[in-house]
Amino acid sequence: MNSLPVSFSKKAIRTPESPISQFMELALSSPHLISLAAGMVDGGSLPAGPIASAVSSILNDPKTARAALQYGTTQGYGPLIGHIVEHVAKLDGKTPKELGVSVKDVLVTTGSQQLLYMLSELLLDAGDIVITESPSYFVYHSVLAGNGTRVLTVPMDDDGMITDELDILLEKLDRAGELQRVKLIYTVDYFQNPTGLTLSLERRKHLVEIVEKYAKKQRILILEDAAYRELRYEGDELPSVKSFDPKNQHVIYAGTFSKPCAPGLKTGYALMPNELIEPMVRLKGNHDFGSNNLSQHIICKLLETGDYSRHVEYLRGVYRQKRDAMMQALDAEFGDWLGVYWTRPKGGMFVWLTLPAEIETSPGSKFVKAALKEGVLYIPGEFGHVSESGHVPKNEARLSFGDATPKQIHEGMQRLRKAADSVLKTEAMASGAA
Amino acid sequence: MNSLPVSFSKKAIRTPESPISQFMELALSSPHLISLAAGMVDGGSLPAGPIASAVSSILNDPKTARAALQYGTTQGYGPLIGHIVEHVAKLDGKTPKELGVSVKDVLVTTGSQQLLYMLSELLLDAGDIVITESPSYFVYHSVLAGNGTRVLTVPMDDDGMITDELDILLEKLDRAGELQRVKLIYTVDYFQNPTGLTLSLERRKHLVEIVEKYAKKQRILILEDAAYRELRYEGDELPSVKSFDPKNQHVIYAGTFSKPCAPGLKTGYALMPNELIEPMVRLKGNHDFGSNNLSQHIICKLLETGDYSRHVEYLRGVYRQKRDAMMQALDAEFGDWLGVYWTRPKGGMFVWLTLPAEIETSPGSKFVKAALKEGVLYIPGEFGHVSESGHVPKNEARLSFGDATPKQIHEGMQRLRKAADSVLKTEAMASGAA
Incomplete structure (x- = not known):
């Protein structure tokens, strides 16, 4: 006998899958990946x-x-x-x-x-x-x-x-x-x-x-x-x-x-x-x-x-370094590329990257696949938008410097650039072939 | 200018006040009270x-x-x-x-x-x-x-x-x-x-x-x-x-x-x-x-x-004693009283007490006031019932031996008996005067 279905509430049916928890699990289970995705905090400085x-x-x-x-x-x-x-x-x-x-x-x-x-x-x-x-x-x-x-x-x-x-x-x-x-x-x-x-x-x-x-x-x-x-x-x-x-x-x-x-x-x-x-x-x-x-x-x-305020002071130094590392890495990897923009945050853990319109960052996109292949994870920007308000940009990404070390940030950004290049290359080949 | 009202959701409006958290706060803020009310665990044996x-x-x-x-x-x-x-x-x-x-x-x-x-x-x-x-x-x-x-x-x-x-x-x-x-x-x-x-x-x-x-x-x-x-x-x-x-x-x-x-x-x-x-x-x-x-x-x-299972074993001994203390105290204080019943649990933390119909246990009742005056707290039984299903008994109480010591349990039960007696006495006087 087959089992009968479970009847879920309207709320359960409306509740979407959380992109964050999925990405966090990916990051937790794949230690070789450099995660610029999840909002994890710096592991080394936990008090x-x-x-x-x-x-x-x-x-x-x-x-x-x-x-x-x-x-x-x-x-x-x-x-x-x-x-x-x-x-x-x-x-x-x-x-x-x-x-x-x-x-x-x-x-x-x-x-x-x-x-x-x-x-x-x-x-x-x-x-x-x-x-x-x-x-x-x-x-x-x-x-x-x-x-x-x-x-x-x-x-x-x-x-x-x-x-x-x-x-x-x-x-x-x-x-x-x-x-x-x-x-x-x-x-x-x-x-x-x-x-x-x-x-x-x-x-x-x-x-x-x-x-x-x-x-x-x-x-x-x-x-x-x-x-x-x-x-x-x-x-x-x-x-x-x-x-x-x-x-x-x-x-x-x-x-x-x-x-x-x-x-x-x-x-x-x-x-x-x-x-x-x-x-x-x-x-x-x-x-x-x-x-x-x-x-x-x-x-x-x-x-x-007072341990709390001492820790926050220390933490600011740690994250400042990582923020700076991410700014330097973005300059180094994407500075030559007109049409690529990013924010320069004065705090927090996130940078918002806008790529040229032809690089789609969506889940399932060529770019996300290329990035995973290179070994780097970001959060597709479209998760930050809601559709009722009209146009949802498909070429944005959230990058986090929360958990990654300065070295990983540099390496991660190199991988991201490689991924972007490989997408453009296949696009060019495809249009050449067409 | 008076402030405008806040508009709450249907859910917020439907959500009732929790009797438990109110009683817990009373118990936490009045250390002289013996609480047979809240579902707190035994404090002395916490691991x-x-x-x-x-x-x-x-x-x-x-x-x-x-x-x-x-x-x-x-x-x-x-x-x-x-x-x-x-x-x-x-x-x-x-x-x-x-x-x-x-x-x-x-x-x-x-x-x-x-x-x-x-x-x-x-x-x-x-x-x-x-x-x-x-x-x-x-x-x-x-x-x-x-x-x-x-x-x-x-x-x-x-x-x-x-x-x-x-x-x-x-x-x-x-x-x-x-x-x-x-x-x-x-x-x-x-x-x-x-x-x-x-x-x-x-x-x-x-x-x-x-x-x-x-x-x-x-x-x-x-x-x-x-x-x-x-x-x-x-x-x-x-x-x-x-x-x-x-x-x-x-x-x-x-x-x-x-x-x-x-x-x-x-x-x-x-x-x-x-x-x-x-x-x-x-x-x-x-x-x-x-x-x-x-x-x-x-x-x-x-x-x-293995600390967990050792602790549970030890806890069973602690609570068994308190359960026994409550059974003895109920026998001692209410054993002579026809029309008073209680359960004899083989585990857990709760005893269900049924008083004669003339002793109403509701919040705001004479009995709850008398019990507070004597310095003992219980949970009115009617919180355990819902009204759609018809009759809600008003003469029941939940007693907990979770947090109180055996000595407090005996003392608490004496106070509860005194409270019951005082309610019956004023009832009798009132009907005598009528």
């Missing part, structure tokens, strides 16, 4: 020593051991939340009060990814609208697709999301009577994933003004995904979008300890308008009634001892 | 030593440190998954092959709670039907409420869910043409939360026969929540419901390391029909792309060294 000390100090004291190994509360570990508020305020050069937030406005999550997921559940019914930058973070697009959300996009330039274009889009939606469906504007405003671009100071302010201007019967919220904020290698610290919302009404600020500390601790957090906390905690109670408690205690200890 | 050794061994080797602190894969840490398959098969006295499962059928989750949440997302559209035992696990009811799921229930006796009643219910649904909406049967089949009752051997077999009988166009799946399985204090190991599904088609087996090891590691897992894995991994990619990696490495190490 094993400080984390080992923190764990040993927590677990050697029966009282703290008991607290860290037992269930915690759904909102998060109280002392950690205290540190988070101080930490974010300090990044903005403000007191928590000046920033408009307190410990009552924080939720600890399983990485900032869980915050993105849960916030979408909290606000969005199928058919509701989220506006994102174009291109934007792949996995967030998957979340929205699973939710049945309508995604509209705003183009970017070197100063990040072009907020004047957002203004025009909202104006159009208003005229079309669709403003009520717009729930959220999403921006990765520091060293964006996938482009490496940063939202300028003026536009940060403008963004808050725009949502104030268009919100009529209900709020239009801003999700500020600041995952890469602390990985800054040059330039001054820019104030958060959140800092232009001193009454804590418009902006959800999402942060993480994965990028600046250790992804294996999978701990993120958000500061948000207080009315969102109680319903978020209800939702999180159903998800898992609180994120990993031991990891929360570890991070709290690292923040307390 | 701080073995976990500290595991962490130190992982983090002192640069290679394993790097693997544990970096991102992992969405499905879970490979070597841990290998141990999980062996572990569950061993509990059933079988090889993995005999049990019908392999490492390809496992997903690691953030506690088994996340599995319950994600499986509901995977299978259920609003209006779909899940059948649970009555009473059943409070937080799962919240998940289903958030989903807009229709919950139907089957009564229990000392042998757990009365499967003949399930048969009758499905027969009725079939006649009503509603069988297509039935997606899942949920059972906490070992030392149930909240009653402490266990599903008998015959009914385990019967349960699988029933879903095979009624599934016509699509499968009716069984979610076997085995969270308390390893906390067994008397009697023989019972085979899992999963073991009656050797082709791995009908049963999702959910396990956890929270109860038998440490909730602070927040690591659970599920063995499931293979067709579910790929869509579950897609969903989990959106949630968090994989649960806490360090915790997975820690548990893997504990399973490897």
